[in-house]
Amino acid sequence: MKLLIRIFRYHIFASIIALVLGASLFYVSVRFLIDREVNQELFSSQAKVSWQLRNIDRLPVYILQLGDSLQLNAVRFPRKPSLTDNTLFDKTTREFQPYRQLTFYEQVEGQWYRVTISKQLIQRRQLLSAVVMTVTFIAALLLILLLLLNNWLSERVWRPFYKTLGSLDAYKLETHEILQFPKEPTIEFDQLNKSVSQLTARLATTYQNLKEFTENAAHEIQTPLAVIMSKIEGLLQDETLREPQIMSLLEVSEAANRLSKLNNVLLLLTKIENHQFLAGNEEINLVTIINRKLRDLEDLIETRRINMQTSLVPTGPVMNAALAEILVNNLLTNAIRHNVDQGTIKISLEPGKLVVSNTGNPIEVAPEQMFERFRKVSTNSSSIGLGLALVKTICQVNEMDLAYTVDSNWHVLTVSWK
Incomplete structure (x- = not known):
């Protein structure tokens, strides 16, 4: 629809330019024709006046059209004829009116006269x-009708x-839906719909195969x-094993x-990205979840002697509980x-935002790079580098914003939602 609006605006702009240029050209053309006709009338009147002055002994009685005028003034020397536009006072209407004046000189019985013929232009x-104005109005009306008709046809064709x-x-790959469309009279759009149907069919098949492969691979x-x-x-229960063998087995067990x-984490990431978790329809109270997780991690917190500071308001986003x-x-x-040992963790929960801050060592990469998979800055063997990537994926699926900032030795992760 934005394309049609843009095209309609271009049409309006082009039509306005065409209308203005056309009206201006028409005005200039008509005025040129009218001025040429007035000039011809003045020259015709000049010929008549010149003939009367030369062939009649007395001053001519020259009958002009209504509103026109003739002036004879005796002069000593003649000058060049001139054709000018002027504004004169009309005694009949008692207003100034536009006139076209032709001034020329004639000699009668040895006396030069300046003859001025004025034709009214009002x-x-x-x-x-x-x-x-009439032609412009008709042209504007036609342009408007054409624009409306063109817009209606465009909407009908592009519908x-x-x-x-x-x-x-609105297409969702995880629903395995194959889009079907009715036959369209426009050949190009009908071919497009057939291509889209074939594409969604291949996507659904590929998605199902990939999903089955992921599940089977994880299980296998x-x-x-x-x-x-x-x-x-x-x-490890074999008492005959020596210490080097036990250490090797422990390393294999850890690996x-x-x-x-x-x-498990990669399988979970795949399920989240494929929207295999049901969407939540109720607001989750994160306070309950935070308190429960803190109890589960209590031994680890005490071992590291970490100081916990919480400020929790019962609230949370609408999302899947798991x-x-x-x-x-x-x-x-x-x-x-x-x-760090004897560090601090601050947890702040308020409407629309969860902030988890912790003290820690500086990082040498940009904070946003920590959301990449397998990105680690610690040599801690227990970390696989997917924790924050999993958090980022969950936020993206649930349309929440995730930000990571570093301020001195404080690392701040902020999850916000609407």
Whole structure:
């Protein structure tokens, strides 16, 4: 629709320019014709006056048209003839009126006379204005009708396109929907709709295959990992193992645990991005979730001797409850893991905003880069670099804003919503 509005504005602008230029050209043309006719009448009158002065012994009785005038003045020497526009006082109307004057010189019986013939222009100018205004009005009316007709036809012709565009805007891949459109009389739009239908069909098939592959891959990876962990636990119970062997098994166990955690987080990210979590329809009270997570992390907080400061107002966004749990857990875990011993964590919850601040070491990268997957600035082996990426994905899916700022030794993560 914006395209049609833009085209309609261009048409209006072009029509106004064409109307102004056309009206101006028409006015100049008509005025030129009227002035040429007046000049011809003046020259015709000049010929008549000259003939009467030369062939009649007395001053001529020259009959002019109504409103015109003739003046004879004796002069000593003649000058060049001239044709000028002037404004003279009309005794009949008692107003100043426009005139076209022709001045020429004739000699009668050895005496030179200056002859001035004046023709009134008021009626011709009124006629000119009336004609130009009438034609301009008719042209403007035609342009308006053409613009309205063109706009109506454009909307009618482009309606299928915007209908298709609206369907694409509302299209959700996770619903496996294949868009279907009725047959359109316009061949191009009908071909477009067929292409869109074929595209959505391929997308739905590809999405389903990808979803099944992800789920199957996660399941198949988790099964051998469980077997590996079970075998490691069994081997660790073997009393014949020496210390180097035990240390190697512990390293393998730690790597297997990291791989299992990585597999679970990547699967969770995929599910969130594919909108496999049901959308929430009620406001989540984050205070309950924050307090519960703080209790779960109490031992870790005490071990690190971290000072907790909270300012919580019972509020929260409208979102899936499970995603809210993951969001809060990752924010708090990140604040604890990347804090310093005997550091501080501040949690502020108010309508429309959750702020988690923690003391920590400076980072050498831009804060927004910390939302990238596998981005780590700590050598802590327990971190897989997906915590903040998971938080970012949850915020994007739920149309919330996430900001990361660093102020001196304070790291501030802000989640805001409407």
